[in-house]
Amino acid sequence: xxxxxxxxxxxxxxxxxxxxxxxxxxxxxxxxxxxxxxxxxxxxxxxxxxxxxxxxxxxxxxxxxxxxxxxxxxxxxxxxxxxxxxxxxxxxxxxxxxxxxxxxxxxxxxxxxxxxxxxxxxxxxxxxxxxxxxxxxxxxxxxxxxxxxxxxxxxxxxxxxxxxxxxxxxxxxxxxxxxxxxxxxxxxxxxxxxxxxxxxxxxxxxxxxxxxxxxxxxxxxxxxxxxxxxxxxxxxxxxxxxxxxxxxx
Numbered sequence: 001x002x003x004x005x006x007x008x009x010x011x012x013x014x015x016x017x018x019x020x021x022x023x024x025x026x027x028x029x030x031x032x033x034x035x036x037x038x039x040x041x042x043x044x045x046x047x048x049x050x051x052x053x054x055x056x057x058x059x060x061x062x063x064x065x066x067x068x069x070x071x072x073x074x075x076x077x078x079x080x081x082x083x084x085x086x087x088x089x090x091x092x093x094x095x096x097x098x099x100x101x102x103x104x105x106x107x108x109x110x111x112x113x114x115x116x117x118x119x120x121x122x123x124x125x126x127x128x129x130x131x132x133x134x135x136x137x138x139x140x141x142x143x144x145x146x147x148x149x150x151x152x153x154x155x156x157x158x159x160x161x162x163x164x165x166x167x168x169x170x171x172x173x174x175x176x177x178x179x180x181x182x183x184x185x186x187x188x189x190x191x192x193x194x195x196x197x198x199x200x201x202x203x204x205x206x207x208x209x210x211x212x213x214x215x216x217x218x219x220x221x222x223x224x225x226x227x228x229x230x231x232x233x234x235x236x237x238x239x240x241x242x243x244x245x246x247x248x249x
Contacts (some may be wrong), residue, residue: 145215
């Protein structure tokens with residue numbers, strides 16, 4: 001039996017909508033989802049008719065970060081943390097990307113959304129960097145990417161504590177583009193994408209290359225440091241137990 005696809009792609013009116021749709025796995029970054037998402041983003045980016053991309057999830061969950069099986073593979077040494085390079089797949093897209101994070105975005109799921117050029121979250125959903133709850137340091141570039149939408153003080157607090165906060169907690173003190181009721185997140189993303197898609201692709205590519213440069217540099221710089229920290233954390237004898245005990249927190 002063929003595997004059910006976990007990522008959907010729809011293209012219309014110069015806008016590509018890439019949707020994570022693994023209900024059973026709560027859009028966790030499993031091996032299959034990572035592969036499908038990477039391939040789908042590449043397909044959308046290579047389509048010259050596409051002028052803007054909307055990255056969305058399910059209404060209740062955008063992405064919950066690395067799956068339990070993926071973390072077990074990292075602990076066992078079968079997968080290196082640096083093998084998960086989804087942020088680069090988003091950052092390197094030539095046209096603007098809008099993250100429509102209507103549902104919860106936790107850990108690597110939040111990092112994925114922060115790679116977008118415009119970010120929209122929901123007031124009632126929760127967002128956070130849960131890495132330290134499981135005993136290992138943050139990854140996927142979030143040690144630097146989080147500072148692009150939050151002040152350094154708030155970003156560092158969330159990275160240290162692993163706390164997940166409701167979207168409405170960031171109203172008035174963030175650089176997030178919109179914080180809306182959950183039902184309004186995707187429609188607003190589509191409105192923005194439609195406005196962007198009216199512009200010529202050559203101009204959008206030039207502007208995207210310029211405006212995304214600080215985030216691309218930040219991601220590449222953070223990967224080296226995050227990799228070194230992961231070498232220390234994942235070598236600890238109790239890391240597997242910590243992950244199992246705290247994965248759902």
